[in-house]
Amino acid sequence: MYILAIETSCDETSASVLKDGRKLLSNVISSQINIHKKYGGVVPELASRHHLQNINFVVQEALDLARLDMKKIDVLAVTQGPGLVGSLLVGIMAAKTLASLYQKPLIPVNHIEGHIYANFLEHPELKPPFLALVVSGGHTELVWQQGHEKYKILGRTRDDAAGEAFDKVAKLLKLGYPGGPIIDKLARQGDPAAIKFPRPYLEGSYDFSFSGLKTSVVNYVSGHQVSGAKRTADIAAGFQQAVVEVLVNKTLQTAKKLKVKRVVLAGGVAANSALRRLFDEKIRGTGLKLFYPSLVLCTDNAAMIACAAYYKIRNRSPKYRREMLEFKAEPNLELA
Numbered sequence: 001m002y003i004l005a006i007e008t009s010c011d012e013t014s015a016s017v018l019k020d021g022r023k024l025l026s027n028v029i030s031s032q033i034n035i036h037k038k039y040g041g042v043v044p045e046l047a048s049r050h051h052l053q054n055i056n057f058v059v060q061e062a063l064d065l066a067r068l069d070m071k072k073i074d075v076l077a078v079t080q081g082p083g084l085v086g087s088l089l090v091g092i093m094a095a096k097t098l099a100s101l102y103q104k105p106l107i108p109v110n111h112i113e114g115h116i117y118a119n120f121l122e123h124p125e126l127k128p129p130f131l132a133l134v135v136s137g138g139h140t141e142l143v144w145q146q147g148h149e150k151y152k153i154l155g156r157t158r159d160d161a162a163g164e165a166f167d168k169v170a171k172l173l174k175l176g177y178p179g180g181p182i183i184d185k186l187a188r189q190g191d192p193a194a195i196k197f198p199r200p201y202l203e204g205s206y207d208f209s210f211s212g213l214k215t216s217v218v219n220y221v222s223g224h225q226v227s228g229a230k231r232t233a234d235i236a237a238g239f240q241q242a243v244v245e246v247l248v249n250k251t252l253q254t255a256k257k258l259k260v261k262r263v264v265l266a267g268g269v270a271a272n273s274a275l276r277r278l279f280d281e282k283i284r285g286t287g288l289k290l291f292y293p294s295l296v297l298c299t300d301n302a303a304m305i306a307c308a309a310y311y312k313i314r315n316r317s318p319k320y321r322r323e324m325l326e327f328k329a330e331p332n333l334e335l336a
């Protein structure tokens with residue numbers, strides 16, 4: 001079975017062809033980072049315009065790399081939300097047009113579900129139940145996935161998402177956009193213990209909060225003479241260490257409490273090298289098994305959307321069939 005998926009929820013125009021749920025024949029990602037970086041963040045109007053310019057080429061390239069034409073595709077899938085409405089609409093209109101022109105079924109997929117399902121592409125042994133830590137540009141959530149499409153959101157961020165905090169701190173330090181990968185790289189030259197930033201644990205709750213930590217970095221920078229690459233690297237390392245410790249410790253405490261055996265990382269921040277390292281370290285000897293996607297599958301891509309759609313078909317999800325061409329873009333679509 002060949003699935004063609006389209007993802008345009010934010011600033012990546014992506015299309016992918018997946019064969020039989022595992023074999024990735026193509027995963028084309030056209031990034032708009034160079035367009036948005038001079039503004040220090042994604043400009044929604046520019047994002048939708050560029051999706052519109054790119055979408056046909058990206059879809060065609062995904063088909064070409066897979067050496068297939070539209071007639072060979074069995075099912076289409078597309079991101080329904082959450083995301084920027086103007087961006088989502090471009091992908092949805094492209095998918096609906098192809099679906100009606102070629103008479104193919106079309107499956108709407110939740111973007112966050114897609115991030116989680118990126119893990120199923122590379123780990124055939126992965127099965128629910130598991131605890132997922134979703135850490136991306138717009139979300140920080142602890143999700144207890146009890147079965148396919150059975151999600152319980154245990155906790156979420158009360159203010160900034162983890163990725164958003166990385167981006168804002170990078171902006172404050174004038175490092176560029178997106179901040180996550182830049183801080184990740186710079187932190188390797190810094191000392192994570194040189195500056196001790198607070199660890200916001202919110203004891204007794206599964207929720208997260210990173211805006212206070214971000215304010216601590218702001219206060220540190222305005223209260224000290226920050227000059228030289230070493231000092232900036234120390235701030236980056238100290239900030240990253242605080243975020244990573246909170247994410248790892250809260251996730252592992254929750255996994256223990258729920259008695260789950262598997263922990264899954266998802267979303268752009270799951271690409272963070274310090275986060276992966278600390279998880280790998282702390283999980284050793286606990287009996288828990290840790291899963292995370294390869295780097296390219298952590299940030300936005302259509303392969304993860306294709307994979308989530310595959311499981312909906314395989315598990316005879318009511319989503320497959322019922323919605324067809326009726327669904328709308330949902331900028332605030334919830335997982336559960």
Ligand SMILES: Nc1ncnc2c1ncn2[C@@H]1O[C@H](COP(=O)(O)OP(=O)(O)OP(=O)(O)O)[C@@H](O)[C@H]1O
Pocket residue numbers: 009010082083111115135136137138139162163164166167178179180181184267268269270271272273298299300
């Ligand atoms: N190595 C890294 N370390 C930390 N953060 C990272 C790294 N790589 C990417 N990020 C962060 O991940 C975020 C992008 O991830 P993603 O594409 O999943 O977010 P999004 O799609 O914008 O938001 P959402 O998925 O919540 O709708 C950005 O905030 C970016 O800074």
Ligand SMILES: [Mg+2]
Pocket residue numbers: 111115136137267268299300
């Ligand atoms: Mg995303």
